[in-house]
Amino acid sequence: MSPLAILMSAFILSIVGLGFFIWSQRAHLTDPSTEGSEVIFAAGEIGTPEEPAAPLATRPAAGADDAELAARARADASTAPLVFFFYCCAFVWLLVASAAGLTASIKLHAPDWLTADAWLSFGRIRTVHLNAVAYGWAPMAGLGTALFVIPRLLKTELVGGRYALLGAALWNAALIAGLGSLAYGVSDGLEWLEIPWQIDLLFVAGGALIGLPLILTLRRRQVAHLYVSVWYMGCALFWFPVLFLVANVPGLHHGIEQATMNWWFGHNVLGLFYTPLALASIYYFLPKVIGRPIQSYNLSLLGFWGLAFFYGQVGGHHLIGGPVPGWMVTLSIVQSMMMILPVAAFTANQHLTLKGNLAALRHSPTLRFMCLGGLMYTASSVQGSFEALRSMNAVTHFTHYTVAHAHLGLYGFVSLVFFGAMYFVIPRITGRDWPWPRMISAHFWLASIGVAIYFVSLTIGGWLQGRAMLDESRGFMESVLLTLPYLKARSVGGAMMALGHVIFAAHFIRLLTARGASRRAQPASPFATAAEGI
Amino acid sequence: MNTPDVLPQQRRENPDPQERSTPMPRLVLLLALVLVAFGIDYISHADVNSPSAWGDARTRAELVGDRPAAGQGVDGAAIYAAMCSGCHQASGQGLPGVFPPLAGSEWVVGKASTAAAIVLHGVSGPIEVKGQPFNGTMPAFAASLGDAEIAAVLSHVRSQWGNSAAPIPAELVANTRSLHADRSTPFNGGDELAQLP
Numbered sequence A: 001m002s003p004l005a006i007l008m009s010a011f012i013l014s015i016v017g018l019g020f021f022i023w024s025q026r027a028h029l030t031d032p033s034t035e036g037s038e039v040i041f042a043a044g045e046i047g048t049p050e051e052p053a054a055p056l057a058t059r060p061a062a063g064a065d066d067a068e069l070a071a072r073a074r075a076d077a078s079t080a081p082l083v084f085f086f087y088c089c090a091f092v093w094l095l096v097a098s099a100a101g102l103t104a105s106i107k108l109h110a111p112d113w114l115t116a117d118a119w120l121s122f123g124r125i126r127t128v129h130l131n132a133v134a135y136g137w138a139p140m141a142g143l144g145t146a147l148f149v150i151p152r153l154l155k156t157e158l159v160g161g162r163y164a165l166l167g168a169a170l171w172n173a174a175l176i177a178g179l180g181s182l183a184y185g186v187s188d189g190l191e192w193l194e195i196p197w198q199i200d201l202l203f204v205a206g207g208a209l210i211g212l213p214l215i216l217t218l219r220r221r222q223v224a225h226l227y228v229s230v231w232y233m234g235c236a237l238f239w240f241p242v243l244f245l246v247a248n249v250p251g252l253h254h255g256i257e258q259a260t261m262n263w264w265f266g267h268n269v270l271g272l273f274y275t276p277l278a279l280a281s282i283y284y285f286l287p288k289v290i291g292r293p294i295q296s297y298n299l300s301l302l303g304f305w306g307l308a309f310f311y312g313q314v315g316g317h318h319l320i321g322g323p324v325p326g327w328m329v330t331l332s333i334v335q336s337m338m339m340i341l342p343v344a345a346f347t348a349n350q351h352l353t354l355k356g357n358l359a360a361l362r363h364s365p366t367l368r369f370m371c372l373g374g375l376m377y378t379a380s381s382v383q384g385s386f387e388a389l390r391s392m393n394a395v396t397h398f399t400h401y402t403v404a405h406a407h408l409g410l411y412g413f414v415s416l417v418f419f420g421a422m423y424f425v426i427p428r429i430t431g432r433d434w435p436w437p438r439m440i441s442a443h444f445w446l447a448s449i450g451v452a453i454y455f456v457s458l459t460i461g462g463w464l465q466g467r468a469m470l471d472e473s474r475g476f477m478e479s480v481l482l483t484l485p486y487l488k489a490r491s492v493g494g495a496m497m498a499l500g501h502v503i504f505a506a507h508f509i510r511l512l513t514a515r516g517a518s519r520r521a522q523p524a525s526p527f528a529t530a531a532e533g534i
Numbered sequence B: 001m002n003t004p005d006v007l008p009q010q011r012r013e014n015p016d017p018q019e020r021s022t023p024m025p026r027l028v029l030l031l032a033l034v035l036v037a038f039g040i041d042y043i044s045h046a047d048v049n050s051p052s053a054w055g056d057a058r059t060r061a062e063l064v065g066d067r068p069a070a071g072q073g074v075d076g077a078a079i080y081a082a083m084c085s086g087c088h089q090a091s092g093q094g095l096p097g098v099f100p101p102l103a104g105s106e107w108v109v110g111k112a113s114t115a116a117a118i119v120l121h122g123v124s125g126p127i128e129v130k131g132q133p134f135n136g137t138m139p140a141f142a143a144s145l146g147d148a149e150i151a152a153v154l155s156h157v158r159s160q161w162g163n164s165a166a167p168i169p170a171e172l173v174a175n176t177r178s179l180h181a182d183r184s185t186p187f188n189g190g191d192e193l194a195q196l197p
């Protein structure tokens, strides 16, 4: 059989298999009428949007009965110290990463700045930035949120929180060692896998320990139906140690195979770790804040299984034009386009859930971050699908266009969603309300306008750069020089984002140190009610 | 099991979310069909048979590039810059009294086989170029340059600085090479060169 026939039959068979699988899931799970999926809601709870602006005293207790409230309080009490630790680390890495990113950005248009120290050179500080966001900020915020949400959705206490705490300690120790070695100039030399493999063992152990409580808690669950967020978060906790272990085994992958493995890992860590953590957060917090059920279980199924199925095969689109087998790149491009399907399912689900409830956006910063983040998920994914086509990739590969896409995804989508989640979770684990709601607005606008400037400027600059590089009649230097104004604009956007992060962190410190705001007492300040929606 | 106090933040929030089981929108199903059709079409047009070492989706024609008429795709100008310009200068004018000019030289635009012989085996001894006498040593290139390369550099020299003689094919250089196969010393000045067939 020709390679083409094998490729074609594999594609068709797998699509048919996926369709059948999703159908069987659906048929089976909705079999005993719809009761299965409604156990979480007590009678009379559906469809009462929270009125966040209502003064506390007059507010109904949101329809939840005492048993539900007690379960909620128990779940939160079992996770609070753990989640607090994760979030503190997330704040630190967010600030470290922003400083490193901004330094790298300025160096690209002011190359004579800070040239005395080797660790501040572009190659190292960029790598520090990438690793601080990829293994510091995003996983600490995402895993912290997952550990908060999972016991709530399983209506039980977290079991084995100590393992997760140990795991988080190992993880952060590994990251400190890893960033130190990168700054010192020791690296494995593969993008996204720069940290030396000896240190990686700690990440694998830490990741597995963080995942362990999930299994223990699942066995104690008090609900019959697993809400969609649990699928995403559970899988992310399982996928990460597997991916990271396989990718880092020393001496196993060589040459082209190593490059292929590198991007198999690179895209999977994006698609099967950060993305599901962030999607799960949207699935939880968005309906939570507006007080309506998610529109369609069927769409959730399609979104989840489509993502799980297609994402594993798209890594090849980072190697378009490279000396890798043609069938592999072709398959990755086709599956990149197929990704539009789960993305559309997610988008439709959110849109139909939100319809008619947009008023809540005015009051709830969490919802604002979540909605914008969700939109950016759709935008970055659809952009990515087209970026994977050979005709477009020939222009955009090796240019700043890719970096713009990377920040639309990891910042516009993942980071904004985690900001929103943290604004919701922190008052629940500390028992304190955010003292200055204005600062939440400032953070929101700085982050969203900042990333807009970042994205638009690099997208235009990257595209022009790619066109110039393909044009034989223009020298290479021309393609470099023409990006200068766009790189400067990126520094402006990046500085706004970084400022937003400083405000976010300062607000958090203020929340912890605020006088009079005790764990139990209800703060009666007018600001507290203004921040109600969270 | 003791229950911790319910925080005001916990009390004021909505219940945990769940999902309704409304059917899949038609539009999403339609989208699925369109995408699968795209996938089948894309795969059926894919080039999966080229050796992967060429780079994804690249054809032989792209890799070979345009073939110049003579010189078999070898860049004569580059060879001249690397091997000859040190003595004969980039301008082809040589250095008066030391290195003879190639621009306007009767040896360059003259008989092709003689020009090839000069580059193959070099010259040592008195030679007259454009009426000026020279007496130096021109190194041999038979060992360091192949036929196609010598053809390319001579074709280049014959078309530069106002010279306009026909390009030299690699076959002619190969013939000249076999004609003087036994030779191990440079030609003995202009006199011997003038007698070459």
Ligand code: HEM
Binding pocket: A097, A098, A099, A101, A102, A103, A104, A105, A106, A126, A129, A130, A133, A134, A137, A138, A400, A402, A403, A406, A407, A410, A411, A415, A490, A491, A493, A494, A495, A497, A498
């Ligand atoms: C504080 C604002 C930020 C600035 C100024 C900034 C700047 C930069 C710079 C200069 C690069 C190197 C690009 C290159 O190699 O040409 C970079 C790469 C990257 N940044 Fe940021 N960044 C910021 C925030 C973030 C955040 C919060 C995230 C996500 C969580 C993030 C994710 C990434 C990723 C994934 C890359 C690698 C891109 C690639 O390999 O193409 N950045 N960033």
Ligand code: HEM
Binding pocket: A191, A270, A271, A274, A275, A314, A317, A318, A336, A337, A339, A340, A343, A377, A380, A381, A382, A383, A384, A385, A386, A387, A388, A389, A393, A396, A397, A398, A402, A403, A405, A406, A407, A408, A409, A410, A413, A414
């Ligand atoms: C359907 C979904 C998506 C597709 C098909 C896709 C496709 C692509 C493509 C084609 C590239 C450029 C490869 C290159 O030319 O080097 C890329 C890079 C990237 N994408 Fe996506 N993308 C998708 C979604 C996302 C999402 C949701 C995120 C964020 C979580 C993301 C983060 C990134 C990053 C960080 C890079 C840069 C990788 C690097 O070079 O270091 N993408 N993606």
